[in-house]
Amino acid sequence: xxxxxxxxxxxEVALYVTDLxxxxxxxxxxxxLTLYSKVVGRHVFLRCGTRMVLLxxxxxxxxxxxxxxxxxxxxxxxxxxxxxxxxxxxxxxWKEYLIAQGINxxxxxxxxxxxxxxxxxxxxNSVEITSPAIWGIKEDxxx
Amino acid sequence: xxxxxxxxxxxEVALYVTDLxxxxxxxxxxxxLTLYSKVVGRHVFLRCGTRMVLLxxxxxxxxxxxxxxxxxxxxxxxxxxxxxxxxxxxxxxWKEYLIAQGINxxxxxxxxxxxxxxxxxxxxNSVEITSPAIWGIKEDxxx
Numbered sequence: 001x002x003x004x005x006x007x008x009x010x011x012e013v014a015l016y017v018t019d020l021x022x023x024x025x026x027x028x029x030x031x032x033l034t035l036y037s038k039v040v041g042r043h044v045f046l047r048c049g050t051r052m053v054l055l056x057x058x059x060x061x062x063x064x065x066x067x068x069x070x071x072x073x074x075x076x077x078x079x080x081x082x083x084x085x086x087x088x089x090x091x092x093x094w095k096e097y098l099i100a101q102g103i104n105x106x107x108x109x110x111x112x113x114x115x116x117x118x119x120x121x122x123x124x125n126s127v128e129i130t131s132p133a134i135w136g137i138k139e140d141x142x143x
Numbered sequence: 144x145x146x147x148x149x150x151x152x153x154x155e156v157a158l159y160v161t162d163l164x165x166x167x168x169x170x171x172x173x174x175x176l177t178l179y180s181k182v183v184g185r186h187v188f189l190r191c192g193t194r195m196v197l198l199x200x201x202x203x204x205x206x207x208x209x210x211x212x213x214x215x216x217x218x219x220x221x222x223x224x225x226x227x228x229x230x231x232x233x234x235x236x237w238k239e240y241l242i243a244q245g246i247n248x249x250x251x252x253x254x255x256x257x258x259x260x261x262x263x264x265x266x267x268n269s270v271e272i273t274s275p276a277i278w279g280i281k282e283d284x285x286x
Contacts, residue, residue: 005175005233005236007227008191008192009194009227009228010191010192011273030146047278048151049152050275050280050284050285052278058221070250071252072249074221075221076219076220076221076222078201079205079217079218079219080157080159080217081155081197082156085152097148106215116214118214126214129150135154142193
């Protein structure tokens with residue numbers, strides 16, 4: 001079956017965190033995302049280029065009665081994953097910068113078409129910085 | 144503190160699912176994402192425009208020894224969230240289409256600058272289709 005409609009654009013990415021303030025600090029002050037809005041204790045909404053990264057306190061969002069916006073309930077526990085795209089030639093600079101911020105580079109993987117560095121946010125989510133080239137996506141679409 | 148480097152592009156979004164085959168069917172056959180690669184029982188990687196949507200079986204990815212790629216372990220349980228961007232004028236068409244596919248529209252919310260429809264994937268993740276306008280992002284950046 002070929003779908004008659006297709007989604008072609010991811011708009012919002014959700015991450016679940018145990019400490020919203022620490023997560024806000026990490027994603028805005030270390031990675032440079034822009035604060036869009038927040039509800040203390042529930043969520044921090046961040047802008048990343050033309051996308052939104054939504055940080056949620058799962059303890060709150062799992063509770064159906066907690067949603068100030070009336071959105072359907074959701075919430076996860078554990079360690080999630082997100083990757084951000086940079087240009088391949090910037091990755092060494094990112095490594096140096098993150099280490100200077102006290103961030104441990106947990107792993108570096110060299111793929112066929114590029115490489116990835118992995119580190120943890122304050123809630124232990126696995127964060128990756130890599131080039132879109134690793135997926136066969138041309139960097140000049142992004143940068 | 145102003146970070147000296149900034150990420151501006153989300154590249155990979157992770158969702159955790161309980162049934163990978165059902166999730167693959169849902170995201171490719173209903174929503175129209177493109178299969179990129181998969182490891183049966185572990186993950187299904189999908190392309191969505193210039194981004195990747197990564198579906199993981201958390202039971203497998205939580206196990207550090209399971210990663211065929213050697214990536215750091217991660218994994219979440221519960222109900223996650225993702226939103227896809229469409230043009231606001233397409234949302235009625237999406238509603239009709241999803242209902243015709245047997246998908247229940249759990250909620251529709253009218254915001255100040257657009258609206259969202261919410262439904263569930265087969266693992267109960269909360270999926271939203273909306274216009275980037277709800278975040279003050281111009282549709283013509285995307286479409």
